[in-house]
Amino acid sequence: MLFVAGVVQGIVLGIILALVTSGMTLIYRVTGIINFAHGALMAVAMYLAFDLQRSWGVDPLLSSLAIGPLMAIVGWTLFQVLIRPIRRRHHLLAIQVLLGLALVIEALLLMRYGADMRTAENVFSGRFTTVLGVGIELTRIVAFIVSVLGLTALGIALRRSDWGRRLRATAADEMAAHLVGISVTRVEAWTWGIGVAILGFVGPVLADVFKMTPDMGLRYTIVALMIVIIGGGRTMLGTIVGGLVVGLSETLGLLYLPGSYGGLMPYALLVLVLVVNPRATLAMVRGR
Amino acid sequence: MTRVEYGACLVVLLGTLAPFWLGSYWLDIAFLTAMYAGIASAWNVAGGFSGTASFGHGLFFGIGAYTSGALFYHFGTSPWLGLVLGALLAALAGVLIAWCGVRYSIRGLSFAVLTLAFAEIAWMFVSTFEPLGASRGISLPPGAPGLASLQFPSARTSFLAGLAFLALCQAVAWTVHVTPLGFRFRAVRENEKAAQAMGINPVLVRVTAMALSGALTAIAGTIYAQYLLFLDPRTFFGPDVTIKVILFTLVGGIGSVWGPVIGAALLYPAGEWLRAAFGGQVPGLDILFYGSLVMVCCLTFPSGIVGTIGRLVGHAKRSPTPGAPAA
Secondary structure, three states: OHHHHHHHHHHHHHHHHHHHHHHHHHHHHHHOOOOOOHHHHHHHHHHHHHHHHHHHOOOHHHHHHHHHHHHHHHHHHHHHHHHHHHOOOOHHHHHHHHHHHHHHHHHHHHHHHOOOOEOOOOOOOOOEEEEOOEEEEHHHHHHHHHHHHHHHHHHHHHHHOHHHHHHHHHHHOHHHHHHOOOOHHHHHHHHHHHHHHHHHHHHHHHOOOOOEOOOHHHHHHHHHHHHHHHOOOOOHHHHHHHHHHHHHHHHHHHHHOOOOHHHHHHHHHHHHHHHHOHHHOOOOOOOO | OOHHHHHHHHHHHHHHHHHHHHOHHHHHHHHHHHHHHHHHHHHHHHHHHOOOOOOOHHHHHHHHHHHHHHHHHHHOOOHHHHHHHHHHHHHHHHHHHHHHHHHOOOOHHHHHHHHHHHHHHHHHHHHHOHHHOHHHOEEOOOOOOEOOOOEOOOHHHHHHHHHHHHHHHHHHHHHHHHOHHHHHHHHHHHOHHHHHHOOOOHHHHHHHHHHHHHHHHHHHHHHHHHHHOEEOHHHHHOOHHHHHHHHHHHHHOOOOOOHHHHHHHHHHHHHHHHHHHHOOOOOOHHHHHHHHHHHHHHHHOOOHHHHHHHHHOOOOOOOOOOOOOOO
């Protein structure tokens, strides 16, 4: 019974984390840059939902529809202002710029909202439901359903739409994509927009699942990074597998290992994946 | 030495003497600046010279602090013995991580993530491991102040200890930079395959770099633990120190001997001043300052202060910095 509970909780957490990570995977695939401000940008989306609820009583599930497009503009702007000038330089440089951005975001959030832990409750908050006999918060289930829908939509868009074809072409071979008439810069800008917009849609939904603190960004960046690496950093399917591995190992680890040693499980798995399968490692600079 | 390096020496000398006139508050900050400068320099030996960038120097910092601290707390062992043991342990950890990285061809970003994973594992482990105080931490009993207990009675003496540590780091960094070892480091950083073709063993280079860097960082951990007299998993194993140190190094100039020191000496006191002056009304101003400064620096002068000054005075760079644009 305990095992079933762990598995259900793990799968729910894993799929949610997979959608959170999918933006990072997209950006890495297309531009070869790991977005170290990923978690911080998710914190921005969550705090925006918190603010909208506090000021005007807008339900986070509703405000996510507005925050998503807003974050798309943010992502597009970030690419144009910060990434575009330095994207052909050393890979550590882009990481530094994005880490700097994460610090700036953390500081601004601290100034505006203080260091207290916050949540933004939606219409489903405080209620429980049972799945396979396992009690689970309804907000988690809602976030899980949103994540499944989001991942499906993203998968279809990547497979079937023109935008998806351009994106995959650019990720596969930038030079060839350029030669067949794809504006690589525009694809990269759009990828940043979409990658950050995903956080805008999912962040408010998660505002009652994960607790908000101004310094949460780095933690979720690291989690997403682990998922990208465990999943191989190339495909959406890999990201989903990575998310499930991290979600399940953390939940089951916390259930069966004494104390909080279970929290170690995802990291141990990350080391194992890196050692067993070096091909999963991120390229230092993409071949171009 | 070049003109630039003489200039840097002068600045360091002035910066060293100034705090003595400014009172114990600034001496405290000067002590921490010296520690950060030393750790930044140690990070630079691995990340800047040999291109073995690590995000997990908190691991070494924590090993140094907890080895000496726990031995002192449980058995009353002299912190000096702890310092040496901690440095050796950290060097061993550095060797293992670097070997793991080369053996399984985990390079660049993935290697940085690997080091981060090890640091996080150590942090979580120490946070739950009872003999090391778990998440409550360990309060070290204050002993007789003096050199033997590495506990210093005044801000002045602790600043001197910080300076001694910084001098050690700079001596190591400078030695590595000018000896053939440094040329091997740079060769591996610029092109590992070409270096290997010329008979350089990249395993040996990366292992040496991480061992040196780790040992120096562990020494900083011991000194800082004896200064705080309190061991806490987040302070020592958490990622904060590593992030700050990388920021200082990048702003100062990655891959140069004095860059990390200059970066730390300029940024850390400025950040502390901001926190003291405005921290009451506007918390987080120092983080905002660090973050925006790093972004501006990376976008406008990616080779750091040292690299930019070097170019301005027309001094031909012998060793291109990894942050600089490829020709």
